[in-house]
Amino acid sequence: MEWGSIPDVTPPPPPPPPPTAAEPPPARLRRPRGSVFADRSYAVIAGVAALFAVVFVGYLLWTTIDNTGETWSTFGIWGFVSGTEWNLNEALFGALPFIYGTLMTSIIALVLAVPASIGIALATVIFLPRRLRGPVGGLINLLAAVPSVIFGLWGVTVLVPFLKPALNWLSDTFGWVNLFGWRPFEGPVTSGSYLISGLVLAIMILPIITAITREVLLTVPRDQREAAFALGATRWEMVRHSMLPWARSGIVGASALGLGRAVGETIAIVMLLGNTPGIFTPLVGPGSTLASVIAMQTGEASGLQLSSLTALAVVLFVIAFIINAAARLLVRRAEGGASGGLFRRGGSWVAGLVRAPSRADRGAEPPPPPSPVTAAPEPAPVREPAAISGPGAISRGRIVRSRIAEGFIWLSVLFGLVPLIAVLAEMLMKGLPALSVAFFTELPPTDPASYGGGIANALVGTLILMAIALVVAAPLGVLTALYMRDVGKSGSLNSRIGSVVGFIVDILLGVPSVVVGLIVYLGIVVVQGHFSALAGGIALGVIMFPIVVRAADEVLRLVPSGQQEAALALGAPKWRTTWSVVLPIAGPGILTGILLGLARASGETAPLLFTSLGNQFMSTNITEPIAAIPQLIYNNTIITQTPASLQLAWGAALVLVAIIMFLNLGAALLARRSRTLEGR
Amino acid sequence: MSTREARSIMEDPKVATDDSRAPAAPPTQVTVTAGGTSPVPRADEVAGPHPMLTRDLNAYFGSHHVVEGVNLVFPSNTVTALIGPSGCGKSTFLRCLNRMHELIPGARATGDVELHGQDIYGKDADPVAVRRAVGMVFQRPNPFPTKSIADNVLAGPKFMRVKMGRDGRDELIERTLRGAGLWDEVKNRLDAPAGGLSGGQQQRLCIARALAVEPDVLLMDEPCSALDPQSTLRVEDLIRELSERLTIVIVTHNMQQAARVSEYTAFFTIEEEGQPGRLIETGPTREIFGNPQNPRTEAYVTGRFG
Numbered sequence: 001m002e003w004g005s006i007p008d009v010t011p012p013p014p015p016p017p018p019p020t021a022a023e024p025p026p027a028r029l030r031r032p033r034g035s036v037f038a039d040r041s042y043a044v045i046a047g048v049a050a051l052f053a054v055v056f057v058g059y060l061l062w063t064t065i066d067n068t069g070e071t072w073s074t075f076g077i078w079g080f081v082s083g084t085e086w087n088l089n090e091a092l093f094g095a096l097p098f099i100y101g102t103l104m105t106s107i108i109a110l111v112l113a114v115p116a117s118i119g120i121a122l123a124t125v126i127f128l129p130r131r132l133r134g135p136v137g138g139l140i141n142l143l144a145a146v147p148s149v150i151f152g153l154w155g156v157t158v159l160v161p162f163l164k165p166a167l168n169w170l171s172d173t174f175g176w177v178n179l180f181g182w183r184p185f186e187g188p189v190t191s192g193s194y195l196i197s198g199l200v201l202a203i204m205i206l207p208i209i210t211a212i213t214r215e216v217l218l219t220v221p222r223d224q225r226e227a228a229f230a231l232g233a234t235r236w237e238m239v240r241h242s243m244l245p246w247a248r249s250g251i252v253g254a255s256a257l258g259l260g261r262a263v264g265e266t267i268a269i270v271m272l273l274g275n276t277p278g279i280f281t282p283l284v285g286p287g288s289t290l291a292s293v294i295a296m297q298t299g300e301a302s303g304l305q306l307s308s309l310t311a312l313a314v315v316l317f318v319i320a321f322i323i324n325a326a327a328r329l330l331v332r333r334a335e336g337g338a339s340g341g342l343f344r345r346g347g348s349w350v351a352g353l354v355r356a357p358s359r360a361d362r363g364a365e366p367p368p369p370p371s372p373v374t375a376a377p378e379p380a381p382v383r384e385p386a387a388i389s390g391p392g393a394i395s396r397g398r399i400v401r402s403r404i405a406e407g408f409i410w411l412s413v414l415f416g417l418v419p420l421i422a423v424l425a426e427m428l429m430k431g432l433p434a435l436s437v438a439f440f441t442e443l444p445p446t447d448p449a450s451y452g453g454g455i456a457n458a459l460v461g462t463l464i465l466m467a468i469a470l471v472v473a474a475p476l477g478v479l480t481a482l483y484m485r486d487v488g489k490s491g492s493l494n495s496r497i498g499s500v501v502g503f504i505v506d507i508l509l510g511v512p513s514v515v516v517g518l519i520v521y522l523g524i525v526v527v528q529g530h531f532s533a534l535a536g537g538i539a540l541g542v543i544m545f546p547i548v549v550r551a552a553d554e555v556l557r558l559v560p561s562g563q564q565e566a567a568l569a570l571g572a573p574k575w576r577t578t579w580s581v582v583l584p585i586a587g588p589g590i591l592t593g594i595l596l597g598l599a600r601a602s603g604e605t606a607p608l609l610f611t612s613l614g615n616q617f618m619s620t621n622i623t624e625p626i627a628a629i630p631q632l633i634y635n636n637t638i639i640t641q642t643p644a645s646l647q648l649a650w651g652a653a654l655v656l657v658a659i660i661m662f663l664n665l666g667a668a669l670l671a672r673r674s675r676t677l678e679g680r
Numbered sequence: 681m682s683t684r685e686a687r688s689i690m691e692d693p694k695v696a697t698d699d700s701r702a703p704a705a706p707p708t709q710v711t712v713t714a715g716g717t718s719p720v721p722r723a724d725e726v727a728g729p730h731p732m733l734t735r736d737l738n739a740y741f742g743s744h745h746v747v748e749g750v751n752l753v754f755p756s757n758t759v760t761a762l763i764g765p766s767g768c769g770k771s772t773f774l775r776c777l778n779r780m781h782e783l784i785p786g787a788r789a790t791g792d793v794e795l796h797g798q799d800i801y802g803k804d805a806d807p808v809a810v811r812r813a814v815g816m817v818f819q820r821p822n823p824f825p826t827k828s829i830a831d832n833v834l835a836g837p838k839f840m841r842v843k844m845g846r847d848g849r850d851e852l853i854e855r856t857l858r859g860a861g862l863w864d865e866v867k868n869r870l871d872a873p874a875g876g877l878s879g880g881q882q883q884r885l886c887i888a889r890a891l892a893v894e895p896d897v898l899l900m901d902e903p904c905s906a907l908d909p910q911s912t913l914r915v916e917d918l919i920r921e922l923s924e925r926l927t928i929v930i931v932t933h934n935m936q937q938a939a940r941v942s943e944y945t946a947f948f949t950i951e952e953e954g955q956p957g958r959l960i961e962t963g964p965t966r967e968i969f970g971n972p973q974n975p976r977t978e979a980y981v982t983g984r985f986g
Contacts, residue, residue, distance in 0.1 A: 130785060223822035227886070229783060231836035231893055232812025241835060245826045388798055393809035398841055 551593020
């Protein structure tokens with residue numbers, strides 16, 4: 001293997017000519033064998049790690065596809081996808097009710113979340129006072145840290161009772177609406193409903209859409225904004241004509257990423273949608289989605305049913321893949337175009353500097369005498385000077401329009417902040433009373449109606465699962481990223497393999513977590529014959545892996561190439577450069593990625609349902625089923641659902657959010673540190 | 681106003697003062713006489729209407745004082761060039777003239793800028809309306825890349841919600857594009873996106889876009905620095921042409937350009953890093969380049985400094 005800047009590597013050097021006193025020893029141009037070996041080892045280790053990850057994922061996928069065969073042969077692909085029945089007794093399995101459920105919940109979520117996200121992003125980019133922009137953006141990001149299961153808990157205990165009268169009114173007032181036979185608001189109103197599920201989904205996908213939209217809006221070059229302002233545009237008009245058109249494809253991409261998230265969302269839907277499959281059923285009534293039915297039935301399914309559930313997972317995966325691929329393409333194009341713009345601007349800025357002291361300007365000889373401006377000035381054309389103040393300066397319509405737009409933006413901010421505050425307040429009010437020393441040391445009470453007890457088993461379980469995920473995902477993820485970014489010279493075989501690996505990582509990033517759970521179930525639990533903490537940890541690791549790779553890859557890309565070249569030019573071998581120059585610079589960023597991945601994995605519920613299964617008792621054996629906090633919250637909310645169990649659930653929610661906040665805080669601090677390093 | 685600047689103005693025998701409360705844009709030539717409480721140094725030989733003047737204008741970025749005490753008059757239908765070394769505050773000063781400066785976080789300006797006798801920093805002056813009256817062309821061409829050529833021209837009137845029939849629109853597009861010397865090159869592809877034009881064409885489109893809102897004053901911030909020599913010449917021709925109808929203020933680093941396009945020149949400089957930029961000397965361009973009164977101006981225009 002050849003390294004860019006070191007000219008003397010792989011091809012075994014010709015035997016040195018016999019040294020003579022006059023010549024400098026040619027050995028100086030050779031590298032110690034050990035050094036060459038170390039370089040090769042580094043490349044091989046990174047490559048093997050990347051390939052291992054890919055092969056392992058490939059194995060899981062193959063087991064999955066293999067398992068769907070029975071479904072395809074029984075119903076045919078089209079027959080399955082268009083099948084309207086899901087009936088265990090008659091062994092009839094069709095995907096359409098779940099596709100309808102998935103699309104409906106996602107569309108409702110999107111319709112609510114996209115305008116609100118754009119509003120919030122605009123508020124945090126220009127409309128809010130400068131001091132509030134950061135905090136409001138941070139609060140919205142906090143929403144992303146609240147795990148799905150806690151939104152489910154909040155939805156079941158707070159939102160559904162609160163909104164049910166509104167749904168009843170909706171049903172009473174608009175129940176007659178009939179769109180080609182579909183009556184969206186026809187009663188009876190049930191606890192599980194599309195509308196409330198969609199609303200909660202909207203709140204959940206709000207942060208990601210907002211964050212990306214914000215990023216894209218921030219790439220709108222200043223000169224584009226100024227172009228509009230210089231023409232006399234109000235703030236809203238500037239946004240409308242200058243920023244939004246520039247950011248449009250990025251916003252579409254962000255929305256699509258949000259859609260991808262909504263399509264794969266599982267546990268909150270399980271808790272809020274009622275799990276009753278149906279096609280063209282009313283929006284105030286229950287339904288079921290691809291993800292939720294997989295979560296509900298996989299653990300107890302076998303034979304054709306398991307095969308059909310796996311086929312549903314494939315359908316879900318395909319939908320999510322298409323959405324995510326389109327989204328990434330759009331976002332990349334938007335940000336790429338913008339960064340191209342930045343580059344161009346940088347170029348011309350440099351040109352301006354170069355031009356300023358050009359020879360013509362600084363030449364020793366004085367500049368040529370200015371050409372006399374002979375044109376006799378004509379009398380100035382008489383024109384009313386434009387009003388710059390008073391009522392006529394800006395038309396009333398423009399002011400009103402701008403005010404309305406700004407009003408909508410404030411409403412969006414409320415739409416994001418109110419649920420966040422409601423969830424956090426509820427959690428503190430209900431959760432704090434549950435906390436005590438016993439809460440961390442005791443097991444949950446065996447009698448669901450009795451108060452007291454603790455979540456010791458779930459806490460230990462979550463920590464063990466996170467540790468397994470960390471051990472699985474972090475080293476593999478970092479090595480994979482190094483392989484993709486650092487090992488291969490561009491155009492070499494390594495870099496081409498690297499880009500394939502990158503593609504697979506991108507796919508993994510979009511796989512819904514419940515599908516990961518199912519895949520691990522089929523590939524490990526079914527093969528081993530029993531549920532285990534190991535399987536659960538691996539499932540979380542598979543979720544975490546692509547997050548780590550992408551984060552590490554991003555930071556590695558930002559390491560200034562000058563720094564590496566400086567080390568290489570000093571004669572440092574490749575691995576040494578990576579170890580002493582690249583990793584110290586990228587280290588905090590990589591750690592940030594690991595912590596964020598861990599935070600994400602720790603809140604997951606769906607993939608644990610049929611991998612680590614859950615455990616009533618304390619267990620530290622990784623080959624046995626194990627409890628986890630998110631799962632405890634789910635069970636206590638949905639299955640037990642007594643006042644006592646709900647109190648325990650809120651307490652557990654508080655602990656879970658504390659863990660996630662702690663990880664996120666660590667990530668944020670590291671990120672800040674790496675940024676200051678960059679600044680230096 | 682700093683003493684140094686005061687002195688530099690005293691040293692210039694030709695500097696006259698002006699009663700700034702002069703009637704707004706009088707239709708006929710007025711000889712402005714000395715007097716008033718706030719002496720405004722101005723280019724000599726100005727004996728005519730002037731749509732815009734500044735009085736003791738200061739600009740800041742946060743606590744950093746970047747432009748100090750500038751008094752300057754821009755005579756009607758002329759081109760005034762602002763020259764000076766990098767970082768002397770001339771671009772900042774320019775951006776103060778249509779309140780673009782304050783868009784930068786932490787930036788603010790004090791002093792008066794009068795447009796037809798109204799203070800654009802006055803209590804009830806609206807920055808949006810000010811920018812409509814004082815147009816601006818930027819260093820880098822910045823057409824709206826996704827909008828068509830025609831829509832770029834119409835962007836300003838659209839903000840203003842000017843009601844226009846199809847004919848009115850077409851007429852405006854043709855008139856301003858002709859005004860910007862771009863009509864013949866783009867008349868067959870008015871619906872093409874503006875991003876497809878060359879850099880020079882884009883800059884002339886930006887000029888057309890600024891003209892379409894019919895500003896009283898047009899500010900140009902190094903409008904040619906991102907253009908090739910050919911395009912630069914075209915834009916310079918255009919600037920001279922426009923000055924028959926418009927008052928133009930142009931910042932340029934290129935002294936030959938200042939000499940080619942402007943009637944009046946104002947020279948800015950800074951003492952040293954961290955000091956605010958000050959106006960050192962103003963006068964007819966030919967005087968500034970041929971017979972500068974201030975030794976610093978002379979040093980700069982002859983290339984011994986800056």
